[in-house]
Amino acid sequence: MTLGFSSLLNARWSEADSLLCVGLDPDQPKIPRQYHDFEDGIVRFCVDIIDATAEFACAFKPQIAYFAAIGAECDLTAICEYIRNTYPTIPIILDAKRGDIGDTAKQYAREAFERYGAHAVTVNPYMGGDTIEPYLSHKDGAAIVLCRTSNAGSGEFQSQLINGEPLYQRVARTAATEWSKMGDVSLVVGATYPAELAEVRAIVGDMALLVPGVGAQGGDPTQVVANGANSHGTGLIVNSSRAILYADATHPGEAAARVARETRDALRAAR
Amino acid sequence: MTLGFSSLLNARWSEADSLLCVGLDPDQPKIPRQYHDFEDGIVRFCVDIIDATAEFACAFKPQIAYFAAIGAECDLTAICEYIRNTYPTIPIILDAKRGDIGDTAKQYAREAFERYGAHAVTVNPYMGGDTIEPYLSHKDGAAIVLCRTSNAGSGEFQSQLINGEPLYQRVARTAATEWSKMGDVSLVVGATYPAELAEVRAIVGDMALLVPGVGAQGGDPTQVVANGANSHGTGLIVNSSRAILYADATHPGEAAARVARETRDALRAAR
Numbered sequence: 055m056t057l058g059f060s061s062l063l064n065a066r067w068s069e070a071d072s073l074l075c076v077g078l079d080p081d082q083p084k085i086p087r088q089y090h091d092f093e094d095g096i097v098r099f100c101v102d103i104i105d106a107t108a109e110f111a112c113a114f115k116p117q118i119a120y121f122a123a124i125g126a127e128c129d130l131t132a133i134c135e136y137i138r139n140t141y142p143t144i145p146i147i148l149d150a151k152r153g154d155i156g157d158t159a160k161q162y163a164r165e166a167f168e169r170y171g172a173h174a175v176t177v178n179p180y181m182g183g184d185t186i187e188p189y190l191s192h193k194d195g196a197a198i199v200l201c202r203t204s205n206a207g208s209g210e211f212q213s214q215l216i217n218g219e220p221l222y223q224r225v226a227r228t229a230a231t232e233w234s235k236m237g238d239v240s241l242v243v244g245a246t247y248p249a250e251l252a253e254v255r256a257i258v259g260d261m262a263l264l265v266p267g268v269g270a271q272g273g274d275p276t277q278v279v280a281n282g283a284n285s286h287g288t289g290l291i292v293n294s295s296r297a298i299l300y301a302d303a304t305h306p307g308e309a310a311a312r313v314a315r316e317t318r319d320a321l322r323a324a325r
Numbered sequence: 326m327t328l329g330f331s332s333l334l335n336a337r338w339s340e341a342d343s344l345l346c347v348g349l350d351p352d353q354p355k356i357p358r359q360y361h362d363f364e365d366g367i368v369r370f371c372v373d374i375i376d377a378t379a380e381f382a383c384a385f386k387p388q389i390a391y392f393a394a395i396g397a398e399c400d401l402t403a404i405c406e407y408i409r410n411t412y413p414t415i416p417i418i419l420d421a422k423r424g425d426i427g428d429t430a431k432q433y434a435r436e437a438f439e440r441y442g443a444h445a446v447t448v449n450p451y452m453g454g455d456t457i458e459p460y461l462s463h464k465d466g467a468a469i470v471l472c473r474t475s476n477a478g479s480g481e482f483q484s485q486l487i488n489g490e491p492l493y494q495r496v497a498r499t500a501a502t503e504w505s506k507m508g509d510v511s512l513v514v515g516a517t518y519p520a521e522l523a524e525v526r527a528i529v530g531d532m533a534l535l536v537p538g539v540g541a542q543g544g545d546p547t548q549v550v551a552n553g554a555n556s557h558g559t560g561l562i563v564n565s566s567r568a569i570l571y572a573d574a575t576h577p578g579e580a581a582a583r584v585a586r587e588t589r590d591a592l593r594a595a596r
Contacts, residue, residue, distance in 0.1 A: 079429075119425060119432035125440055127398055151425050153449050154390060155476040158350075161390035169396055178424050180451040180471060182478030200451060205426040207453030214487040214495065221482065221492070228481070 059173040059196035060238050062145040063262060066112045067288040073279070074318045075147065075264070076107045077295025078116040078133065082124065084296075086303040096121075096129045099306070101136055103299055106307035107314040108141050113291050115147040115264075134170045145173040147198060147264065147291070152189075153178030159188035167195050174198050176242060176264070179225050183233060190237025197239050201225045201254060204244025204267030222250065223257060230258040240264060243282070245273025245292065252281035260284040262291060268317065269297030275317060279324035287325045292317075330444040330467035331509050333416040334533060337383045338559040344550070344596075345589040346418065346535070347378045348566025349387040349404065353395065355567075357574040367392075367400045370577070372407055374570055377578035378585040379412050384562050386418040386535075405441045416444040418469060418535065418562070423460075424449030430459035438466050445469050447513060447535070450496050454504060461508025468510050472496045472525060475515025475538030493521065494528060501529040511535060514553070516544025516563065523552035531555040533562060539588065540568030546588060550595035558596045563588075 057065075067073065080096045089095035104114065114137055121130040137146050148170055152162040166175035166189070174196035177186055189197035202212055202222040212222040219227075226241060233239045243254045245267035254263065263282055267273035275292065282290050294317050302309030328336075338344065351367045360366035375385065385408055392401040408417055419441055423433040437446035437460070445467035448457055460468035473483055473493040483493040490498075497512060504510045514525050516538035525534065534553055538544035546563065553561050565588055573580030 081428075081432075117429060119423075119429045119436070123432035123435040123440065125398065125402075127396065131396075151423070151449075152390075153424065153451075153471075154422050155474065157352075158388060158390045161352075161394035164394040165390070169394065178422075178449045178451050180424075180449050180482060181474050181476055182481035182483070184476055184478030184481075200424075203426065203452050205452055205455055207455035210453035210455075210499070211451060211492065211495070212453070214492070216485040216487060216492075221485070221487075224482070224485065 058194050058238055059145050060262065062143065062173060063112065063291070066143055066145065069143070070109065070112055071322060072110055072112045072318045073288065073290045073292050073321045074111055074314060075113040075115050075291045075293040076103065076111045076298055076314060077149070077293045078103065078114060079295045079299065080120050084300050086306050094129065094132070096126055097132045100133045102307045103310050104137060104141070106311040107298060108144060110314040110318040111144060113145045113147055115149050115293055117149045117295070131170060134172065138171050146171065148172035148175045151176050151178050151200065153181050153185055155181065156184055156188055159185050163189050163192040163195055167192055174238070174240070176200065183228065186233055187236055190233065190239060195237065197237070198264050199225065199229055199233070199239060199241055201229070201241040202243045202247055202250045204246045204271055204273070208244065223253060226254045226257045230261060234261070242266065245278045246271060248274070248277040248281045251278065255282055255284065260286065260289055262289055264291045264293060266293045268292055269294035275320040276324040279321055283325060292321055329465050329509055330416050331533065333414065333444060334383065334562070337414055337416065340414070341380065341383055342593060343381055343383045343589045344559065344561045344563050344592045345382055345585060346384040346386050346562045346564040347374065347382045347569055347585060348420070348564045349374065349385060350566045350570065351391050355571050357577050365400065365403070367397055368403045371404045373578045374581050375408060375412070377582040378569060379415060381582070381585040381589040382415060384416045384418055386420050386564055388420045388566070402441060405443065409442050417442065419443035419446045422447050422449050422471065424452050424456055426452065427455055427459055430456050434460050434463040434466055438463055445511070447471065454499065457504055458507055461504065461510060466508065468508070469535050470496065470500055470504070470510060470512055472500070472512040473514045473518055473521045475517045475542055475544070479515065494524060497525045497528045501532060505532070513537065516549045517542055519545070519548040519552045522549065526553055526555065531557065531560055533560055535562045535564060537564045539563055540565035546591040547595040550592055554596060563592055
C-alpha cells in the first residue's frame with residue numbers, strides 16, 4: 055500500500071523529529087568539480103547529498119527547472135527513484151509550480167505522480183480552484199499551492215487587498231475551506247515574510263506549510279517556527295537548498311550533513 | 326540573424342493574413358490509430374498537422390504538458406526543430422505557464438529559448454514582476470503572461486477587485502506600463518470572456534494577445550476579433566488546438582487543414 059503525502063509527512067515529523075526539507079537544485083556550474091567527469095554527475099551529486107542529509111530531513115524537494123533547462127529529466131527520474139527505494143518513508147515534493155486548465159493539469163499530475171513518483175507537487179493558484187482539483191483528485195496525489203512566496207516582488211499581486219484581505223490570505227482561506235475538502239492540500243509561505251506566516255497559520259489551522267527562504271535566502275529558522283508551527287509543534291516543511299547543497303565544494307556530503315543537522319537543530323530548538 | 330517573437334509575429338500577421346495559432350496538444354489516446362505503430366508517432370502526427378496547417382497559421386503553440394506527462398521531451402525538441410527549419414517565419418510559443426523565483430526562472434528561460442528554441446513562453450504572474458523579468462531579459466526571449474484565462478473557474482482570483490479594478494486588469498496594466506519596458510511581453514486572455522477581452526484591449530494599446538478558447542472550448546471567433554483586435558486589425562493570436570488536431574481520425578491532415586482554413590477565414594471575415 056502506498057501512503058499519501060500527509061501520512062508520510064506526519065510519520066516523518068514524529069520519527070525523524072525534523073521540520074527540515076532538503077531542496078535539490080543541482081545548478082551545473084555550482085556542482086563540485088569532482089562530479090563533472092561523470093556522465094551521471096548530477097545524479098551522483100544528488101545521491102551523495104541525499105545520503106548525507108536523509109536522517110535530518112522530513113522531505114526532499116527536487117526543483118524540476120534545473121533538470122528541464124538541460125534536458126536531464128532522466129536524471130530527475132533516477133533521483134526520485136533512488137529516494138523512493140532507499141528512503142521510502144521520506145516524502146518527495148516535486149517543485150514544478152504547475153498551473154493550467156483541467157485537461158492539461160491532468161497531464162501535469164501524471165508527470166508528477168506517475169512519471170516521477172512524487173508524493174506532492176507545487177501548484178500556482180492564479181487560474182483558480184478548477185485548475186488545482188486535478189492534482190487533488192489524482193490517486194495518491196497532493197498539491198502544495200503557492201500562497202505567499204519568498205521572492206522580493208511577491209507582494210506585487212499577492213498582497214493586494216480584496217475586500218480588505220490580501221490576495222494571499224484569500225488563497226489560504228480558500229485552501230482551508232474548499233480545496234481541503236477535495237484532497238491533500240498544503241500551502242507555500244516564504245520564510246522571508248514571517249508576519250505573513252503567522253497570519254496564514256491563523257487561517258489554515260493545522261495544515262502543512264512549505265516554507266522556502268531559510269538558508270541562502272536569509273529567512274530565520276527561529277522566527278519561522280515561532281510564527282508558523284501548528285498546534286502540534288509541527289506543520290512546517292522548512293526548505294533549504296543552496297546552503298546545504300553547496301556548503302563545501304571539497305567535501306560536499308560531509309558539509310551538507312553538517313548544515314542540514316545544524317538547520318534541523320535550529321528548527322528543533324525553536325519549538 | 327534571429328528575429329524576436331514580436332517581429333516574426335508582425336511579419337506573419339501581414340504575410341499570411343492570419344490571426345490563427347495552431348495549438349499542438351498531442352494527447353496520446355486521441356492521436357489517430359495509424360500513428361500508434363511508430364516509435365515517433367507523436368512527432369509524425371504533429372508534423373503532419375504542421376504541414377497541413379502552416380499556410381493558415383500565424384504561430385504554432387506546443388503544450389509541454391502532453392510531452393512531460395509521458396517523458397517525450399525529445400519529441401517536443403524534434404517538433405520545434407522541424408518548425409524552425411521548415412517554417413522559419415512562423416513563431417513558436419511554448420505553452421508551459423512557468424512561474425518561479427528569479428534564479429529558477431532563468432533555468433526555465435533556458436529551457437524554453439535554448440533547449441526548445443521557442444520564440445515565446447507563457448508565464449504565470451502570481452509571483453510578481455521579478456519572476457517575469459528573466460524571460461524578458463533573456464536574449465531573443467519573450468513572455469506571454471496569463472491575464473484572464475479561458476477556464477470556467479478563472480474568475481476565482483483573477484476577477485477579484487483591487488481598489489475597484491479586477492486583478493486581471495491590474496496584471497494587464499502592469500504589463501503595459503512596466504513589463505513592456507523590460508522586453509517583449511504579451512498577455513493571455515481567453516476567448517470565453519469576450520467582454521474582458523475588450524477591457525484588456527483598452528488597457529494595453531496594440532500589445533499582442535494570445536487568445537485560447539475558440540474551437541473545442543466554445544469561444545466565438547467573430548466576437549474575439551470584434552473585441553480584441555488592435556488598431557491595425559491584428560494584435561491577436563487566436564489559438565485552436567483540439568478542434569484542428571482531432572478533426573478527423575481517418576484523414577487527420579486534410580481535416581486539420583480544412584478546420585484551420587475555416588477558422589482563419591472566420592477570423593479574417595470578422596476584421
